[in-house]
Amino acid sequence: MGLHPLASEASAALLVVDQQYDFEPGGALPVPNGHEIAAPIAELMNQFQTVVVTQDSHPKGHISFASSYKNKKPFDILKLADVEAKKIDSIFDREILVRYLKSVPEQQQVLWPDHCVVGTSGWKINSKLPIEKAQLILQKGKRVDCDSYSAFFENDGTSTGLANWFRAKNIQKILVVGLAGDFCVAWSAKDAEREGFEVVMDKNLTRFIYSSA
Ligand SMILES: [Zn+2]
Known part of the structure; x- marks a missing residue:
């Protein structure tokens, strides 16, 4: 992969969603071939100036389990x-x-298998990702009685504050990558658009639980 066309734009950010071991093959809620995108995402994290990484983070006995x-x-x-x-x-x-x-x-x-329980090995972000390049690691899904697919809003509509965080940095475009393409990536992309950002997705930088349709 060469330099991504958006990486040199100061108004563009990279949003890496839930690239955690539980969502990769061998994990509790594996996304088929989810591990394949870790290396290219790591490369992008080294290219972008503004990087946010999300981490699905549930207590035991979560409402989504x-x-x-x-x-x-x-x-x-x-x-x-x-x-x-x-x-x-x-x-x-x-x-x-x-x-x-x-x-x-x-x-x-x-309802999901138990996954991304805080402190477990599956909760950890893939170690290929240079998380020191991220200005923000956003842990979501921490309330026991609410799930959060999107990086911007919990499923009950509560804001995570991420849209304002991006606006404070004058971000206008967001490249959304990670897992899974049909849940947390899709909901994050939809909410980013609703918040007025230009959203860029690349099917080579996500993988899907159910389908790529
Ligand atoms: Zn979850």
Whole structure:
């Protein structure tokens, strides 16, 4: 890879999403071929002046974990209607689940295998990435009762402050890379656009859980 065309633009930033061992083959929630993009992303981190790295960071017993529910398995969908119909048995009180699911898109949550639990080996960012080049390491998903796919907003709409952080640095364009292309990368890119940034994506610098469609 040569010099990326955006790397020399002072108003452009690189946003590296969740390039963590749990999202790579061998991890708890592996994205097929997710490891392949670590080396090229590392190279980009050395080229850009403004770099943000996100780190999915959950406590044990997180609301997005299938293990927090009886009779649910990873990749099942938790739906508001089922919680309201008292069909869900969870470590969370029903009122908490109802409030959360009413606040998120489509009033539902994909349930995942336990992943990116703070302090575990799978939570760590791939060591190929020169994280000392990042001005900000944004840990997201830390609230036990709220998931956060996007780097900009938690799933219930709470801002992470990242848009203002970029604006304070006069950033206008953001190259979004990392894992997974159909969840955290896609939601981050969509929110960046909504916040008025020009978003650049490169399918060679992401990998998908379900599909590349
Ligand atoms: Zn997560």
